[in-house]
Each structure stands twice: as C-alpha cells, then as structure tokens.
Amino acid sequence: MKPVIDILEERISAAMAAAVGRSDCAAIVRAATDPKFGDYQANGVMALAKKMKTVPRQLAEEVIKNLDVDDICEPPEVAGPGFINLRLKTQLIADKLLEINKDSEHRLGVEQTSQPKTVVVDFSCPNIAKQMHVGHLRSTIIGDCVCRMLEFLGHKVIRQNHIGDWGTQFGMLIAYHRRQIDIAADYATGKVSSFPHVKDLEEFYKKASELYGSDASFAEEARSCVVKLQSGNPVMCSSWERIVDWSRNEIYPIYEKINVILKREDERGESFYKGMLSSVVAELKKKGLAVESDGAVCVFPEGFKNKEGKPLPFIIQKSDGAYLYATTDLAALRYRVDELGVDKILYVTDARQKLHFEMLFASARMAKWVSDDIELSHVMFGSVLGEDGAPLKTRSGENVKLKELLDEAVERAKAVVEEKNPDLDKDKKDEIAKAVGIGAVKYADYSNNRTSDYIFSFDKMLAMDGNTAPYMQYAYARIKSIERKAQTRDVDIEHELAGLKTLNLTEPAELDLAKTLSRYGEAIQAAAADYRPNYLTAYLYELAQKFSGFYTNCPVLDAGSDKRPTRLLLCDLTAKTIKHGLSELLGIEVVEQM
C-alpha cells in the first residue's frame, strides 16, 4: 500500500508542473503542523513562486486547479502565505485500516521498497578483554535498530561487528596470560603456594596493564608477544584465541539480554583484515597517494588541514611499521565493496570519530576504491552523560559497566512491579521486570536525537508517564486486558473482526487513532531515511497517546453492535503496531500484563 504522503507528493508535484510548465517542482508534503490545518500540508508552492517570481497564493490556487485528489482528500485549501492544506477523507482512512487488517500479522500496511539496496552496517564493535560500557550501548542498539528498519523495508542488510581484537594491547594481555599459565603450572607442582585468582576479564585487563606500566621487563615481554603474535607464533595465537573467546562469553549474553541481533557470523574483527593491511599500504603508495612523512606512511586527503594550516595526515602505518585503525578501516571498506558488493556502508560510532571517518571516506574515494554511487555514512551519536552533565562514570571514576547498569534497571523495574502488582506469580514478575527494565534503558536512548548527548537517568526512563517504554508497554497491556475480558463476556473478537466490511469512525478519538495507525509506514520511512530511531519512538508515543484518548472516551466491549467491531479493530491494530514497533524494530519486549 503506497503511503498517502507519497501519493500526495506525486500528484501535487505534477499539478505544480502543469501549472507553471516546468518539471523541477517539489510539493514538499509534510504532516500538518497543527490539526486545524488538516492532515498534510504542501510547502513547495512558495519556493516555486519565488523561482517564478509570482505571488505564492495565486500560484497555489493555480496548482489546485490542476490537482485531482478527490478520491483521497476533502477539497484542498490555500492558507497562510501559500500552503496547500489537505484533509483526508474519513472513507479513505477506513479503507486503509481494512487494508492494513488484511496483513496485520506482517506488514501493517507498510510497503517494501521498490529499490532494495545492499547495506553494510558496522556497529557495536566492543573491545576484546574490556567490559562493555554505556558507550557501546549506543552503537549496539542504534545499529541494531537501523538494521531492523532497513530489513523490514526490504533492504539486504549485512551486519558487521568490527570487534577490537587485534590491537597492541594484546601484547600485554598475552604476556599476562602466559604468566598466569606458568604460575598455574608451578602451583600444580607445588612450586608456589598460592595462585593469584583473577575473577573476571575486567580484572585481568587491569592487572595486565598495571604490570605493563610498572614492570619494564614485562613490558618488554609484551612487546615481543605482539611481534610473535603478528608473525603467527602458535603459542601466542592460542593465548590470543583463549582471550578472545573469553570475551565472547561476556559479549554475547549481553546481546541476548538486550535483544540485539548480532551473531558470531557477523563478526569481522580487526584480526579478519590483518592479512590485507600491507597491500592497502602498498597500493596507496603505488597510486602515489600514500607518502612517507616523519617516518610514518600517510595519505593526505584533500581539504583537511592541521594546526599550521598544512595538509592533515591520515596515518596508515606508524614509523615502527605497525598498522593502525585507519589501515584496518581502509581494508574493511575495500572488503565490503569488493567482496560484499555493497551499495551503502553505515558506520555507527560516536561523534568524536567524525574526522576519522571523513578522512577515511575521502582517502578511499581518492583511491577509487569506492565508486561515487556508493554511499558512505557515519551514523554518529552523542555521549551518555551522568546527572552532573559529565561523561557517565561510577563514583570511583570508572566507566559504568553495561552489565551492571542493565541489572540495576531490571532491579528497579522489579521493585515497581512488586509495588503495583504484588499478586502476580514470581516468574511473571521477573519477565515483566526484564521487559520493562531493559526496554526502558533502550527506549530512553532511542527517543533522544541520536546526534546529541543525553543525560542518563533511571528515574526518568522508568517513569510510566511521558515518552518512555513503560508507557507504551502499558498501552499494549491494557489492550491485552480488554481481549482477556472479552473472553469472559463471550465476545468473539476474531469473529467480529472477520465480519468487518465497513468501519464506523464517528467519534473524534476514533478517527484520530485511525489516522495515526495508518501512518506507521511514514514513521518508519522517516526514521530509516536518516537512521533516526527517535522518529519511530515519537510516532509510537503519539500512537499510545491517541489510544489513551480513545480508551477513555470510547468503551469497546460495552459498545453497541454497530460500533464494537470497529473499536475492536482499532484495539487490535494498535496492539499489533505497538508490538511491531517495539519488539520487531526496537528490540523491546512487550508484556501481556504489567
């Protein structure tokens, strides 16, 4: 089903073209800024009038004469400086809902794209041997949501988890691991009497880096481990694998916990590209793009200046011969273009890396490794801040661990469930607490503009009012409650919905809700076009609000037989839309009761 907004855009653009006799006309149809203006407004006439040097309102009248939208709208009106206001016919809304109802299990009236693209989404990217912290949360869930939206719209999405598994930090980790093994052996044979127990990876990393900083001989050993590892020494490699696997045991349960679709097969860590790095440098040198400067090998992409106003280097090989993330990113980019056949690559990382990606893209384009029709986008996001406005830290100044943060959210949600609904059995309570707690954290992140920083607050995100996950979940649970109640009253919902041939939308609250339901596709399009989940959350919030209005004004089960089927449909589609938006696109669970 083609979105109404697209139909209007086409028809009004055509009417504009007919009115002035030129083809470059854009109607710029948007949702109306105020309900009193109708449902949609076309903003394009005023810009066109400027180009044509005519009076906007007159031109708008002219456009309307050439416009035929009788099948979908009430007569269009010219308003203000030259807007064209459009109000949809109630009949159209009713027809749309019936149409949506035909496939409400899957598409909910949302069209698939006619131009599917192959899109690589590079996201999450945790560092091996380090705990995931809140910074990783944003990349992970925003990336996941972008993938889900693009997939739902019919694009081919290739998830790429570019994990940090090949940096110089592996020297100290491996060296430390070797020491541990030695000590363990000595302990087993009785040579030493105690075995320093390391409780988790976090501590392992901390101890290794402490030793690295304080013990020169260990540091030396660490450096030699890196060299050995990179030349394929089997002992080093086995330690490396052990450490990477150890990390996976922490990372994957977190993905599962937060409902992120990211599997082992999506992993293309830095180590994956290790064999391609030397040829990246060699080829760039051959093309004359990479040159030596102060001992390092650099590309100087056009348009970037350093502090002295001289060309800014994109360093691809250090003076000691080691490669950097720039090199790996270039290799990854080539792999994605050449082997994965992409139309688009999205990098979901924080805003601080903006310059890096601008230089990466510029370098790759200079090398002609990526053609002009391939889109490269840095889908950046702001930082998560504490209540004091500074980057979120624990009291002792450390990064807040993601696992602990999630546990606390679930715990707090649990307390609310206990208070509100003490009679539920324990498993139910746990299930609700998990859905609400995790959902709240994710939703709070999604509902902010991706590019801005936001202040993390448990109290705000777990609030049941406002634009929060629990508010949406609550609306869903209330509908499910109506459905349960229907059974006790011998109302056969399926039967009533199946027999529905026309809708009876007379109450303003009904029509409002119906219109909002019919716009789900528009919301997803808008969110997917700019990779901005907050457009989707804003829509879901509006939907839940419209439902609340409907719910308080329009009894469903007690409605007469002329109204009840329509209202049951409104409930059914609202529940399905909320569920789809939350669980399929945002990865947030819904619950039948809460």
Place this chain on the structure above:
RNA sequence: GCGCCUGUAGCUCAAUUGGAUAGAGCGUCGGUCUACGGAACCGAAGGUUACAGGUUCGAGUCCUGUCAGGCGUGCCA
C-alpha cells in the same frame, strides 16, 4: 591557534532538515474516579530558542560576529 559540535520552559528532551501560534514529559497549580487496568485521563501557568546583526514572503534551523560549554586536531581506537 585551527576545525567540528552544542546552547530551546525551573529540569530532561522534541521540533521530519527553511514553514503557519516553538511542542512533550517531569516538577508546580487545578480538575476527572462505581475503574473494558489509576503504571490512567483533562486543564493551567511557565519561552526575546545564549547574545548582536544579516539573508528570506517566512529563521530554533541558513550566513557573519560575540559569549559559554564539549569534542577533535601526526604515529590510541
């Protein structure tokens, strides 16, 4: 120094990319209750969109300058 980003109600955030009278929630004040789930609903007060100019029929959004904060800026990622 240079570059990028940010500055919107007491607080936390929106504003579909230049559209109409800048919207929500929290907090404050005032209402609704025999309730298909009160984790709800309705209403009010609260704004010179940091400041000063400019472009435009129209500016929170674009341009210039100022102020404040953040980030980045050659061998971390």
